Amino acid sequence: MSGTSMTAPYLDPxxxxxxxxxxxxxxxxxxIVGLIVMLACLAILAVLFIDLVIxxxxxxxxxxxxxFASRRAERAGILAAWVGTSLIMIVTALCAVPVxxxxxxxxEEYAPKNWFTAIIEINVTNLAGVPSIVYGLLALxxxxxxxxxGQSIAAAGLTLAxxxxxxxxxATREAIRAVPNAIREAAYGLGATxxxxxxxHVLPYSTGxxxxxxxxxxxxxxxxxxxxxxxxxxxxxxxxxESPFKSEFPFISFGWLDDPFTAMPIQMFNWVSRPxxxxxxxxxxxxxxxxxxxxxxxxxAIWIRYRFRKKINW
Amino acid sequence: MRAREARPRAAPRYVSEPKKPSLLSDTDFTPVLSRSAxxxxxxxxxxxxxxxxxxxxxxxxxxxxxVAILLIESSAFFKHVSIVEFLTDTMWTPLFADAHYxxxxxxxxxxxxxxxxxxxxVPIGTLIAIYLSEFAPTKVxxxxxxxxxLLGAVPTVVYGYFALTMVTPALQRLIPDLPGFNMLSAGLxxxxxxxxxxxxxxxxxMRSVPRYMREGSYAMGATRLQTALHVVVPxxxxxxxAAFILGISRAVxxxxxxxxxxxxxxxxxxxxxxxxxxxxxxxxQVSLGDLPHGSIGYQSIFAAGLVLMLMTLVFNVIGYSxxxxxREAY
Numbered sequence: 001m002s003g004t005s006m007t008a009p010y011l012d013p014x015x016x017x018x019x020x021x022x023x024x025x026x027x028x029x030x031x032i033v034g035l036i037v038m039l040a041c042l043a044i045l046a047v048l049f050i051d052l053v054i055x056x057x058x059x060x061x062x063x064x065x066x067x068f069a070s071r072r073a074e075r076a077g078i079l080a081a082w083v084g085t086s087l088i089m090i091v092t093a094l095c096a097v098p099v100x101x102x103x104x105x106x107x108e109e110y111a112p113k114n115w116f117t118a119i120i121e122i123n124v125t126n127l128a129g130v131p132s133i134v135y136g137l138l139a140l141x142x143x144x145x146x147x148x149x150g151q152s153i154a155a156a157g158l159t160l161a162x163x164x165x166x167x168x169x170x171a172t173r174e175a176i177r178a179v180p181n182a183i184r185e186a187a188y189g190l191g192a193t194x195x196x197x198x199x200x201h202v203l204p205y206s207t208g209x210x211x212x213x214x215x216x217x218x219x220x221x222x223x224x225x226x227x228x229x230x231x232x233x234x235x236x237x238x239x240x241x242e243s244p245f246k247s248e249f250p251f252i253s254f255g256w257l258d259d260p261f262t263a264m265p266i267q268m269f270n271w272v273s274r275p276x277x278x279x280x281x282x283x284x285x286x287x288x289x290x291x292x293x294x295x296x297x298x299x300x301a302i303w304i305r306y307r308f309r310k311k312i313n314w
Numbered sequence: 315m316r317a318r319e320a321r322p323r324a325a326p327r328y329v330s331e332p333k334k335p336s337l338l339s340d341t342d343f344t345p346v347l348s349r350s351a352x353x354x355x356x357x358x359x360x361x362x363x364x365x366x367x368x369x370x371x372x373x374x375x376x377x378x379x380x381v382a383i384l385l386i387e388s389s390a391f392f393k394h395v396s397i398v399e400f401l402t403d404t405m406w407t408p409l410f411a412d413a414h415y416x417x418x419x420x421x422x423x424x425x426x427x428x429x430x431x432x433x434x435x436v437p438i439g440t441l442i443a444i445y446l447s448e449f450a451p452t453k454v455x456x457x458x459x460x461x462x463x464l465l466g467a468v469p470t471v472v473y474g475y476f477a478l479t480m481v482t483p484a485l486q487r488l489i490p491d492l493p494g495f496n497m498l499s500a501g502l503x504x505x506x507x508x509x510x511x512x513x514x515x516x517x518x519x520m521r522s523v524p525r526y527m528r529e530g531s532y533a534m535g536a537t538r539l540q541t542a543l544h545v546v547v548p549x550x551x552x553x554x555x556a557a558f559i560l561g562i563s564r565a566v567x568x569x570x571x572x573x574x575x576x577x578x579x580x581x582x583x584x585x586x587x588x589x590x591x592x593x594x595x596x597x598x599q600v601s602l603g604d605l606p607h608g609s610i611g612y613q614s615i616f617a618a619g620l621v622l623m624l625m626t627l628v629f630n631v632i633g634y635s636x637x638x639x640x641r642e643a644y
Contacts, residue, residue, distance in 0.1 A: 020535075023537045023539070023540065024537060026537070026539055027537040027538055027539045027540075030444075030445075030449070030538075030539045031445070031449050033441070034441055034442065034444065034445025034449055034450075035445065035450075037438060037441050037442060037445075038441075038442045038445055038446070038458065041438060041442065041506070041509055042458075042461065044506065045465060045506065048476045048480060051480060052472065052475065052476070055479075098369075099369045099372055100369075102365065102366045102368075102369035102370075103366070103369040103370040103372065103373060105366050106363070106366035106367055106369060106370040107370060110363050110366055110367070111370070119374060120370045120371070120373055120374055123373040123374050123376075123377050124373045126377065126630075127373060127376060127377060129560070129563050129626065129630065130380065130567075130623070130626070131563070131566070131567025131568075131569070131594070131622060131623075131626060132567065132569065133567065133569045133594050133597055133598070133619070133622070134380060134384075134567070134619055134622065134623055135380075136597070136601070137380075137383065137384065137597070137615065137616055137619040138376070138379055138380045138383050140601075141383035141386075141387060141616070142379055142383055145607055162376055165372070165373065165376070166373070169373070193355050193356065193358075193359045194359055194363070195358065195359045195362045195363075196355075216467070219467050220467065222469070223467075223468070223469025223470065223471065223472070224469070225469070225470065225471045225569070225570050226470075226569035226570060226573075226594065226597075226598060229598050229601050229602065230597060230598070230601045230615075231601075232601060232604075265469055265471045265570075268471050268472075268475070269471050269474070269570065269573075269574065272471070272474060272475050272478060272479075272574050273574065280479055283475055284475065284479075287469075287471070287472045287475050290469050290471070290472060291468060291469070291472055294467050294468060294469060295464060295467070295468075297467075298463075298464050298467050302460065
């Protein structure tokens with residue numbers, strides 16, 4: 001700002017006052033501009049979301065959840081999609097959460113400070129920045145063809161697990177780092193081993209943060225479309241995967257892991273790509289449900305973080 | 315050990331009466347944990363540490379696997395296609411009878427949508443960040459920050475729907491001969507999509523500028539705006555650069571919005587009003603079809619993926635060096 005004439009030989013009070021009021025005016029103008037831009041941005045997004053829900057609302061009905069995809073827009077539903085998404089999320093959670101939490105525990109509690117640990121840390125950071133479709137290519141080459149999993153629920157779940165691994169690791173590390181060292185030292189002082197300290201003290205205290213990271217990771221996975229298109233999700237499926245529950249012993253079956261699948265975002269993408277406006281309404285309805293699911297998961301994550309923070313008194 | 319075996323098994327150990335209150339010898343006092351139990355605990359700790367290390371190594375293996383898969387499949391592609399043709403041909407038609415393998419149209423599409431997105435996201439994102447960090451009352455900031463983070467979680471396929479069915483028709487009213495698929499609409503929506511990221515991260519960076527620097531500036535008679543522009547923004551520059559780089563990476567790698575709204579026809583143009591395919595859109599287009607494993611079309615998506623990875627790598631290296639150069643130590 002040129003108003004402050006620091007180099008002037010002497011300061012004319014009138015000049016200073018003018019400069020001051022101009023600078024104050026600019027300050028006020030910026031407050032208003034900033035507020036307007038922010039509100040405009042949020043308003044545009046809000047309008048888009050509301051429009052999505054309104055466009056989709058005509059298709060919300062019980063049938064929409066219990067029908068398979070169909071060539072006729074008004075009879076098409078998302079049964080195969082939401083079942084597929086649920087099963088994929090189970091695989092993703094079961095793979096990503098133990099591995100991610102274990103990796104985070106290693107990095108925070110066990111890892112010595114050396115170049116080897118630095119390599120692992122740099123890798124985790126970099127993986128978070130890899131475009132999601134590249135994970136799709138990795139999965140296509142590795143899971144689908146090298147491991148021969150084919151275009152199955154197992155391949156999709158593993159792909160998304162790799163994708164959210166950095167999110168889970170970073171969130172868990174933050175949660176573990178928030179546990180005060182005094183707790184660890186007290187446990188070591190009583191003769192506990194490192195694992196006992198971790199299992200009995202560090203992990204219980206960081207459960208809230210770990211759960212938050214897990215849910216945030218899954219909410220990212222649930223909306224990911226590109227990687228599972230790449231491994232070859234089908235968009236038109238009129239059957240369900242094999243049921244995980246059986247009526248006779250051993251009551252649980254894993255046949256569904258091998259089954260072809262579709263998922264919510266894939267189904268939505270398929271409907272969006274059709275020119276027929278009737279299918280656009282289906283896409284809007286699927287999108288609204290998807291949006292509701294991610295927002296709900298994020299809301300739960302925020303709530304858990306808040307609750308656990310309140311419960312702990314150091 | 316002998317002392318323990320002599321006792322009846324049923325009696326819980328800790329009830330057994332110590333003969334003398336001496337802790338020094340384990341012949342007259344049974345320790346709760348015997349030596350073998352201690353050894354077992356140490357062994358268990360060692361095994362667990364190795365398991366945890368293995369989990370950490372999965373991150374390293376993932377990176378290696380990405381690089382390996384992209385290089386192996388691309389090298390098969392480059393056995394058919396010369397690198398010169400790949401880098402100089404201006405047509406990309408690997409699936410046609412008259413096959414051309416020039417990556418330039420896809421790169422042009424990717425760069426165009428990215429530039430449009432950044433023209434939206436960088437100014438707006440920075441403005442919102444400055445407002446939130448330096449001007450907004452605490453209550454506003456505490457409300458808006460979680461909303462911004464929530465917006466980051468919206469699935470990108472939903473944004474693709476917005477671009478195709480809402481933004482494009484609105485733009486067509488402004489630009490009458492705008493085609494139904496165009497890069498402008500896709501780029502604008504990507505920009506809107508990454509505004510929350512950029513502003514949230516930039517705000518974090520600005521908030522980490524220490525308070526005394528602001529107070530020094532205020533004490534010299536600067537207004538909040540002057541302080542923000544001349545003290546806080548330069549002080550947070552490395553963080554801001556990191557936020558912009560993350561935004562660029564997101565825009566370059568964004569797939570669904572462009573696949574839905576920009577059309578999937580490779581088109582060598584930098585005009586955002588035209589339809590064009592990006593690298594990511596091409597990969598989606600091929601994946602939607604049913605290409606046999608090992609065919610040239612199958613290999614071409616890995617070559618495209620390699621170019622995408624190299625592009626994000628270049629941006630990240632630039633970002634890293636910027637961050638290093640402008641890092642302020644307090």
